[in-house]
Amino acid sequence: MHPMGSIIPLLTEFEKEHLSERQPLPERYLGLSDAEMASRIAIARATLGNRLLILGHHYQRDEVIRFADFTGDSFKLARHIATRPEAEFIVFCGVHFMAESADVLCAPHQQVILPDLAAGCSMADMAEPEQLQQCWEDLQKMGVAAGAVPVTYINSAASIKAFVGEQGGTVCTSSNAEATLRWAFARGEKVLFLPDQHLGRNTAFKMGIPLDQMVVWDPNEESGGLDSEQVRRAKMILWKGHCSVHVRFTAAQIAATRAQYPGIRVIVHPEVPLDVVQAADDAGSTEYIIGQVKGSPEGSVWAVGTEVHLVNRLATEVAPGKTVISLDQFGCLCSTMFRVSPNHLLWILEELVAGRVQNRVTVSEDQKHWNRVALDRMLSIQ
Ligand code: SF4
Numbered sequence: 001m002h003p004m005g006s007i008i009p010l011l012t013e014f015e016k017e018h019l020s021e022r023q024p025l026p027e028r029y030l031g032l033s034d035a036e037m038a039s040r041i042a043i044a045r046a047t048l049g050n051r052l053l054i055l056g057h058h059y060q061r062d063e064v065i066r067f068a069d070f071t072g073d074s075f076k077l078a079r080h081i082a083t084r085p086e087a088e089f090i091v092f093c094g095v096h097f098m099a100e101s102a103d104v105l106c107a108p109h110q111q112v113i114l115p116d117l118a119a120g121c122s123m124a125d126m127a128e129p130e131q132l133q134q135c136w137e138d139l140q141k142m143g144v145a146a147g148a149v150p151v152t153y154i155n156s157a158a159s160i161k162a163f164v165g166e167q168g169g170t171v172c173t174s175s176n177a178e179a180t181l182r183w184a185f186a187r188g189e190k191v192l193f194l195p196d197q198h199l200g201r202n203t204a205f206k207m208g209i210p211l212d213q214m215v216v217w218d219p220n221e222e223s224g225g226l227d228s229e230q231v232r233r234a235k236m237i238l239w240k241g242h243c244s245v246h247v248r249f250t251a252a253q254i255a256a257t258r259a260q261y262p263g264i265r266v267i268v269h270p271e272v273p274l275d276v277v278q279a280a281d282d283a284g285s286t287e288y289i290i291g292q293v294k295g296s297p298e299g300s301v302w303a304v305g306t307e308v309h310l311v312n313r314l315a316t317e318v319a320p321g322k323t324v325i326s327l328d329q330f331g332c333l334c335s336t337m338f339r340v341s342p343n344h345l346l347w348i349l350e351e352l353v354a355g356r357v358q359n360r361v362t363v364s365e366d367q368k369h370w371n372r373v374a375l376d377r378m379l380s381i382q
Helices: 013-019 034-051 076-079 096-105 129-139 158-166 177-185 197-206 226-232 251-260 273-277 288-294 308-318 342-353 367-378
Strands: 054-057 071-072 089-094 110-114 148-153 169-172 190-192 216-218 236-239 265-268 301-305 323-326
Touching: 013 177, 034 054, 034 236, 034 342, 054 076, 054 288, 054 342, 071 076, 076 096, 076 148, 076 367, 089 096, 089 177, 089 251, 089 342, 096 110, 096 158, 096 308, 096 367, 129 148, 129 190, 148 158, 148 197, 158 169, 158 367, 169 367, 190 197, 197 216, 197 236, 197 273, 251 265, 251 273, 251 301, 265 288, 273 342, 288 301, 288 308
Parallel strands: 054 071, 054 089, 089 110, 148 169, 148 190, 190 236, 216 236, 265 301, 301 323
Antiparallel strands: none
């Protein structure tokens, strides 16, 4: 059994709400041994051949990601979609917003499948299209919308990406956030950044924008909880959203880790709060973290602040020459990523072999155009 197999993830309010929509896994797919699932998944993959492309996000569990044709962060996986036009079925082992983006970026003959439709993202759910529409109207009333460029992190719903694309903005990932802000400031005097306030703040601060030129827009407050003067003075308007996994990392954990392991290097994902980035030695996307750890000299000892499946896998891959531990001793687990199980993957693949498509994710035609505009801008910014 996988080391995380015994952990029952705590459910967020978002997950409790969406569990009711979850596709029931047929009973015959429950209680299978790891060995049987691995063997049947391998048979189904071989049967489907080039008609199938499996993409696996770094935060997926080992027993799922080992079947991926490509692994990566959101940015890297989005780029892989165009490289396999012969694949009819793109099985996305990740979360819902990633499958939506894949549906926008793939060709019309390709279908995108999410093994478990309950695999959402609580951060993406913190920005709803009605809230963004209201925010934009408020910014118009304050007289600042014309000079503001909206930028949404890829961890957002297709409806949000469509809005941003239509308003001349773009999508960004943690890999290209800094380049995206440069792109945006070349086009406007301020940026509305959503839904992750921490990625926006960390990136802008690194670029030299002082904290007193950043405000937090609370979508649950009238006018974001801000007055016109505060918004007019700000260069960065940060949406009040966060990742429930990455906000669990703290500067106190870094201090305790350094005391326990003198000389340890601490690297974190930029979805963590600013004080944690400040206390760490380095910060960057999952691809950046992997590159830094793998490229470090033999004997290096690292504490990594991101989702625990990536951290554990990295530890195994670089051992015995290097040591990698999680910055949080209990390991921060993304419970929605964890919903994609080998049982779901097996079910999806055997259904495809039988000629049935389950759990297809589609973006409505009226949203596709502006999603594509926004995502193409994202892919062009590096
Ligand atoms: S790690 Fe955070 S941002 Fe990523 S999918 Fe999970 S909840 Fe969403």
